[in-house]
Amino acid sequence: MDKTLIVTNDFPPRPGGIQAFVHSMACRLDPGQVVVYASTWKGGQDGDGTEVAVFDAEQPFPVVRDRTTMLLPTPRVTRQAAGLLREHGCTSVWFGAAAPLGLMAPALRRAGARRLVGTTHGHEAAWAQLPASRRLLRRIGEGTDTITYLGEYTRSRIADALTPAAAARMVQLPPGVDEKTFHPGSGGDAVRARLGLAGRPVVVCVSRLVPRKGQDTLILAMPRILAAVPDAVLLVVGGGPYAGELRKLAARTGVAEAVRFTGPLPWEELPAHYGAGDVFAMPCRTRRGGLDVEGLGIVYLEASATGLPVVAGDSGGAPDAVLDGETGWVVRGGSPEQAADRIVILLGDPELRRRMGERGRRWVEEAWRWDILAERLKSLL
Incomplete structure (x- = not known):
């Protein structure tokens, strides 16, 4: 080079x-x-x-x-x-x-x-x-x-x-995933224990808190999720300008007790927080007439590397990071009903979660490792 x-x-x-x-x-x-x-x-x-x-x-x-x-x-x-x-x-x-x-x-x-x-x-x-x-x-x-x-x-x-x-x-x-950092044994049990979530079904979302990412959609989905899985909890990981609005939304929706906000975390703590989830969900949506759009959604691949099934929104390139029906599902961004329905199915079916998580892990190892993609950049340079 x-x-x-x-x-x-x-x-x-x-x-x-x-x-x-x-x-x-x-x-x-x-x-x-x-x-x-x-x-x-x-x-x-x-x-x-x-x-x-x-x-x-x-x-x-x-x-x-x-x-x-x-x-x-x-x-x-x-x-x-x-x-x-x-x-x-x-x-x-x-x-x-x-x-x-x-x-x-x-x-x-x-x-x-x-x-x-x-x-x-x-x-x-x-x-x-x-x-x-x-x-x-x-x-x-x-x-x-x-x-x-x-x-x-x-x-x-x-x-x-x-x-x-x-x-x-x-x-x-595209960006890659460090499969040695994001893996099924990343420390999720310790995070669950520290947050008092041991034994509870956990839906985790790791992302910057901005309207496009869809944390609000997940909060609006929680009443439907809790009706089917009463002890479920939504773990919202990250910080951003939308944090205050999201907390208010959780209170208005009556689900504040079932939503946990971690606030901003250093990067090295993120793998364990992915691992604290049973399902990863980020139902992102396109905004501003297509000017505010998800380019890819590397978080879906990091979740897959951790062995989690994913529920993704249909904004922009987010579906490129999911094998729909194999590593998770793509839902209409901004639809609490669709997000809730898919999350409820996954929380209620451990075997499906395992199968999708394992397929996602294999896909990351086959196509999304940093070393593979860095070689591509070297050849271009």
């Missing part, structure tokens, strides 16, 4: 799925052949950049932080990226998110890059729907050698905005 400059807004310690994706891929490349150019982050408990500095120092490759918290393809940022490319002798570039950073591709090619790869997520599919951003996406496709996509949903929408030649060069590159 040629030496690669990774240009990205999405990089830890800033939290998020794209951040984890880019970092996990970077860590599976040859550390001597990687340089990261990223925005900075003022979050964390200190807010003064200390957390970022400590994180960067622990990485096996150089991380160069821009002074801004949001990299945009401005002349200054483009000059900085071109300077890093030449300084470190990089001949390939990976844009952690193609839009908008991929607009720098022509300038970086002039600076010496021979291979340029832009990775798309969910938001590029939304870009493809609006005339102005659609034109920019087309330029990104023309300037890069390859645009990657998460699954068929995002591919079809993004390809429609590209030239036929750029669309033909698209390659699937």
Whole structure:
């Protein structure tokens, strides 16, 4: 692999799925052949950049932080990226998110890059729907050698905005799952004991608390679930801006005693919290006329790796992360009735849960391991 400059807004310690994706891929490349150019982050408990500095120092490759918290393809940022490319002798570039950073591709090619790869997520599919951003996406496709996509949903929408030649060069590159971290023995029993859930049927949802993810749909489904499984509990794992509304909804719906909120958790505690569930459910839905959509839903695959059956919403690319009827089911996003019906069936059938969980685990091992997907990225670079 040629030496690669990774240009990205999405990089830890800033939290998020794209951040984890880019970092996990970077860590599976040859550390001597990687340089990261990223925005900075003022979050964390200190807010003064200390957390970022400590994180960067622990990485096996150089991380160069821009002074801004949001990299945009401005002349200054483009000059900085071109300077890093030449300084470190990089001949390939990976844009952690193609839009908008991929607009720098022509300038970086002039600076010496021979291979340029832009990775798309969910938001590029939304870009493809609006005339102005659609034109920019087309330029990104023309300037890069390859645009990657998460699954068929995002591919079809993004390809429609590209030239036929750029669309033909698209390659699937989804995030992977660490099957050694997410596994059936991840520590769920200890979490159940600590939360006082031992012996109770547990529906778990691990995700950021925002309206699209569908935690509200699960809360609205709980009366129907409790009518069939009276001791069931919904374990809502994660933090986010929707947390307060969700707590109020649980109280208004009369199910507050059957809904547990963990709040934000460090990443290393998530595998055990998946393992605390009998069923994983995140009935995500598409919002804002298709502009707020699920790109893939790696949480379904992490749950499958943990041996859980999954109930997914039909938003965007979420169905790409489920073998419907084999590893779980896809329901209409925003339908408490459909979510409840599938969850009740799973809670009442241990053999079905076992069969779907085992099939999901095998699927992750066959197709979604990080090492398989990192080799694909290496070949593109």
